[in-house]
Amino acid sequence: MTYDEYRHEVKEGILTEAGNCPVTPLLLMLQGKWKFQILYELFIQDPIRFGELKKNINGITNTMLASSLRELEKDGLVSRMQFNEIPPRVEYSLTEKGQALLPVFYEMTKWGFQYIP
Numbered sequence: 001m002t003y004d005e006y007r008h009e010v011k012e013g014i015l016t017e018a019g020n021c022p023v024t025p026l027l028l029m030l031q032g033k034w035k036f037q038i039l040y041e042l043f044i045q046d047p048i049r050f051g052e053l054k055k056n057i058n059g060i061t062n063t064m065l066a067s068s069l070r071e072l073e074k075d076g077l078v079s080r081m082q083f084n085e086i087p088p089r090v091e092y093s094l095t096e097k098g099q100a101l102l103p104v105f106y107e108m109t110k111w112g113f114q115y116i117p
Contacts, residue, residue, distance in 0.1 A: 029071075029072075029075045029077065032068060032071075033064075034057065034060050034064055034065070034068045035068050035071070035072060037057050037060075038053065038057065038065070038068055038069065038072065038078075039072070039077065039078075039094070039098065039101060039105070040105065041053055041056050041057060042078065042092065042093065042094045042098070043094070043102060043105060046093045046094050047081065047091035047092060047093040048091065048092055048093075049089065049090065049091055049092075050065065050066075050069075050090055050092070053065060053069075053092065069092060072098070076095055076097045076098075077094065077095060077097055077098035077101070078092055078093070078094060078095065078098055079092070079093050079094075079095050080092055081093070
């Protein structure tokens with residue numbers, strides 16, 4: 001669907017075949033204080049280790065970071081790669097589904113520069 005088609009069809013309401021709003025599942029996946037920031041960090045540096053993510057996201061706790069990463073992994077946006085080394089090493093990266101969100105972040109960035117001083 002092109003942007004012009006979207007602008008026309010949105011006035012009539014766009015629903016999935018099941019009769020649901022197509023945006024709601026994404027909003028549910030990304031809800032919470034930290035998920036946008038985690039994804040943004042993964043756009044910057046992919047793959048990235050847990051400690052680097054924690055260092056880059058000011059104020060997040062280990063528990064919240066681990067929980068958010070698990071949820072993003074469950075939703076198919078982030079993949080977790082564990083290496084059998086001593087000490088253990090784990091890296092997180094975006095899946096193809098997660099990388100497909102980059103244009104959404106781009107549009108949000110443009111909006112932010114335009115409307116937020």
